[in-house]
Amino acid sequence: MTPFENYLTQHDEEAWSAALTTLLRSIHEVDQNATQIWFAFYPLALFQALAASDDPEKLRQQLLMQGTYHLRDQIDSSHTFLYGHRYWPEVKRAVEQLAREFKAGESLADQILAVAQKVASSVKVDRSLVVGITAVAFMTMRQAGLDAFAASPGRILIDKKHARKSPEDVLRERAKDDSQGLFGFLRTVNKKWTVTYDENDEGAKYRMNHVQDLAWGAAEDRTRNWREIDPRRVEGPIPVECRSASCGTCWVGVLGGAEKLSDVAAREGKKIKEFGYIDTPESKPLIRLACQAQTHGAVSIVIPPWNGVFGKYLKGLKNNP
Numbered sequence: 001m002t003p004f005e006n007y008l009t010q011h012d013e014e015a016w017s018a019a020l021t022t023l024l025r026s027i028h029e030v031d032q033n034a035t036q037i038w039f040a041f042y043p044l045a046l047f048q049a050l051a052a053s054d055d056p057e058k059l060r061q062q063l064l065m066q067g068t069y070h071l072r073d074q075i076d077s078s079h080t081f082l083y084g085h086r087y088w089p090e091v092k093r094a095v096e097q098l099a100r101e102f103k104a105g106e107s108l109a110d111q112i113l114a115v116a117q118k119v120a121s122s123v124k125v126d127r128s129l130v131v132g133i134t135a136v137a138f139m140t141m142r143q144a145g146l147d148a149f150a151a152s153p154g155r156i157l158i159d160k161k162h163a164r165k166s167p168e169d170v171l172r173e174r175a176k177d178d179s180q181g182l183f184g185f186l187r188t189v190n191k192k193w194t195v196t197y198d199e200n201d202e203g204a205k206y207r208m209n210h211v212q213d214l215a216w217g218a219a220e221d222r223t224r225n226w227r228e229i230d231p232r233r234v235e236g237p238i239p240v241e242c243r244s245a246s247c248g249t250c251w252v253g254v255l256g257g258a259e260k261l262s263d264v265a266a267r268e269g270k271k272i273k274e275f276g277y278i279d280t281p282e283s284k285p286l287i288r289l290a291c292q293a294q295t296h297g298a299v300s301i302v303i304p305p306w307n308g309v310f311g312k313y314l315k316g317l318k319n320n321p
């Protein structure tokens with residue numbers, strides 16, 4: 001293990017979470033939610049539990065994990081929903097260089113800020129646009145290891161048209177609500193809202209009824225062969241099984257419009273914590289169960305490539321290490 005990898009392993013989930021809190025104020029608004037969502041999608045404590053297990057496959061089954069959960073299998077692709085993804089080749093190179101020339105001494109947050117500054121100067125953008133993606137690169141190296149990280153091609157995986165958008169363009173699109181026509185204000189039941197589930201794909205949108213839950217709305221979208229794209233997607237773009245907050249399949253991150261979703265009700269709040277996805281008293285958090293969250297406006301979401309039920313297990317490990 002290189003000194004840099006060793007340094008990264010000395011930071012546990014709490015240390016990363018403290019670093020992320022420090023970094024948030026240095027991250028551009030366009031990537032503040034996205035960075036927090038990414039860190040929720042790839043929890044370090046779960047990675048550590050799998051790595052420490054004598055039989056990771058058995059543990060995976062026990063935790064009902066399905067889909068692509070290892071960062072080593074998606075080094076270039078896990079973060080396409082961050083605005084900073086468009087600087088990934090430069091960020092990846094800079095983190096590899098740090099790994100070769102690493103000198104300890106600075107805090108994790110300061111190391112990340114220093115690399116972000118270097119990249120920002122070389123690509124001539126404001127540092128705030130690359131802090132989030134640099135934090136993602138550090139955690140990806142932590143979970144995938146230097147060899148796999150360096151072996152990945154380091155490609156930008158969004159098309160040129162989307163890569164050209166300014167942060168303001170993206171924020172404007174996220175803030176937009178659907179017009180309900182000239183007399184829309186009179187409507188109560190027939191309102192329709194657009195859900196965007198991949199901001200880098202023009203066709204990745206579906207329309208749904210006012211106060212319908214995100215998963216029911218998605219089920220009506222028959223524009224693609226969903227099962228072929230991801231076997232967890234039995235109907236529509238959002239994977240679902242129970243539709244009653246029991247299985248944890250349908251978790252999503254909310255990039256824009258979290259305030260337009262219904263408050264987290266008691267059952268969603270309790271179950272999402274048990275699944276392990278988020279532990280917060282907030283009424284409109286960035287991670288939701290799509291079968292529970294109802295919408296009152298247009299929202300932009302991101303669908304994680306895996307799901308599982310690991311909250312209780314990790315809590316048990318913490319209490320009895």
Ligand code: FES
Nearest residue numbers: 243245248250291
């Ligand atoms: S579909 Fe099972 S928790 Fe939402």
